[in-house]
Amino acid sequence: MPSKTAKPAKRPAKTTARTAGKTATKTATRAATKTGKAPAKRPMRNRLNDLTGAQWLFQTNTLWETTYPQDATHALRKAHGAMKPPEAMRDLIEFFTKRGERVLDPFAGVGGTLLGAAMAGRQSVGIEVDPRWQKVFQTIQREFRIDETGTIVPAPGTERAAKAARRRKPSTTFPLPTGELRPIEGELLTGSCLHRMAELPDGSFHAVICDPPYGVDHGATGFSRETNFSMEPEVAGDFGAAPTFDAFYDLIAACGEEAYRLLAPKRYLVVLIGDRYRNGRFIPLGIRVADALERSGRFVLKGVRIWTNRTTLRPLRPYAIGSAFVPNITHQNVVILRRAD
Numbered sequence: 475m476p477s478k479t480a481k482p483a484k485r486p487a488k489t490t491a492r493t494a495g496k497t498a499t500k501t502a503t504r505a506a507t508k509t510g511k512a513p514a515k516r517p518m519r520n521r522l523n524d525l526t527g528a529q530w531l532f533q534t535n536t537l538w539e540t541t542y543p544q545d546a547t548h549a550l551r552k553a554h555g556a557m558k559p560p561e562a563m564r565d566l567i568e569f570f571t572k573r574g575e576r577v578l579d580p581f582a583g584v585g586g587t588l589l590g591a592a593m594a595g596r597q598s599v600g601i602e603v604d605p606r607w608q609k610v611f612q613t614i615q616r617e618f619r620i621d622e623t624g625t626i627v628p629a630p631g632t633e634r635a636a637k638a639a640r641r642r643k644p645s646t647t648f649p650l651p652t653g654e655l656r657p658i659e660g661e662l663l664t665g666s667c668l669h670r671m672a673e674l675p676d677g678s679f680h681a682v683i684c685d686p687p688y689g690v691d692h693g694a695t696g697f698s699r700e701t702n703f704s705m706e707p708e709v710a711g712d713f714g715a716a717p718t719f720d721a722f723y724d725l726i727a728a729c730g731e732e733a734y735r736l737l738a739p740k741r742y743l744v745v746l747i748g749d750r751y752r753n754g755r756f757i758p759l760g761i762r763v764a765d766a767l768e769r770s771g772r773f774v775l776k777g778v779r780i781w782t783n784r785t786t787l788r789p790l791r792p793y794a795i796g797s798a799f800v801p802n803i804t805h806q807n808v809v810i811l812r813r814a815d
Contacts, residue, residue, distance in 0.1 A: 760807025
C-alpha cells in the first residue's frame with residue numbers, strides 16, 4: 475500500500491507584545507486556579523499623572539460638577555471678578571501633571587491656579603497684566619500655609635489664625651491646620667502675557683492651564699445688553715480689552731503659539747472660558763477659542779468638559795420669560811488641547 479503523505483509541520487506562532495501578554499495572563503490564571511489565589515494585576519503604566527485608574531476614569535466625564543465652598547483665601551481674592559476655587563484648579567493640575575512638574579498660567583489673576591498647584595505639590599509660574607492682583611497673591615503667600623491634608627490654612631501668628639483658634643467649630647473660611655505646614659510656592663510675574671511668555675525657555679512646562687479674560691466687544695453701553703456677564707477690563711494689554719471677538723481670537727492664537735513653544739512634547743493646554751449671550755445671540759466662545767488654537771496645527775482638540783460649581787452659582791434671572799428662550803449661562807467650558815508633537 476502506498477504510504478500516507480506526512481502533514482507539513484506547523485509554523486511556530488508569531489509572538490507579539492499583545493500575544494505575549496495574553497499568554498502570560500493565561501499562565502497566571504491557570505496557576506491561580508491551582509493555588510486558589512487570584513492572579514496579581516499588572517500596575518497601570520501612567521505617563522501623565524499620579525492618579526489611579528478609577529480616579530482617571532472619573533475625570534473623563536464631560537460633565538464636571540463641583541461643590542467647593544469659599545476657602546480661607548476668599549476674602550482676599552474676591553476683589554477679582556473671575557476667580558476660581560483653588561480646589562478645582564488643583565483637580566485639573568493633578569490630572570495633567572505629575573507631582574513636582576511645572577505649570578504655567580498666563581492669565582493668573584489672583585493666583586487660583588498657583589494655589590491649586592501648591593496644594594497639589596507642583597511648581598508654578600503665573601503671569602498677570604494687572605499688578606493689583608500680584609499684590610493680593612503675595613499677601614496670600616505671606617499669611618497662609620498648606621497643611622498635611624493639602625488644605626490652605628492661616629499661617630501661625632496671623633490674625634486669621636487667631637480667629638480660627640477662637641471659633642468653636644472650624645469652617646472652610648477659618649480652618650484649623652493639620653500636621654506640618656509648608657509655604658505656598660509659586661511665582662507671579664506682572665506684564666503682558668505675550669511678552670513675559672517670550673522670556674521663558676522652550677519646553678520648560680508640563681501643562682499650561684488658564685482662564686483668559688473674555689469681556690471683549692462691550693462697546694459704549696458696557697454689558698447692559700448681556701446676560702450673566704459684567705467684567706470691564708481696566709489695564710492696557712488685557713485680552714478683555716480687545717475691540718472685537720475676531721481680535722480676541724487672534725490674541726488667543728498668539729498666546730497658543732507661545733504655549734506650544736513652552737510645553738514639553740505631547741503635553742496639554744487647558745483653557746477655562748465661558749460662553750456669551752450678546753444682543754440676542756448666543757456666542758459659543760469655548761468652541762471658537764478651540765478653533766483659534768487649532769488653526770496653526772500646533773494643537774489638537776481632545777475634548778471639552780462642562781464645569782459648574784454649585785456652591786457659587788449666581789441666581790437665575792428671568793430673561794424674556796413668556797417671550798423667548800434666553801439662557802442663564804451658569805457653566806464654563808474646560809477646553810482641552812494637546813500639543814500635536
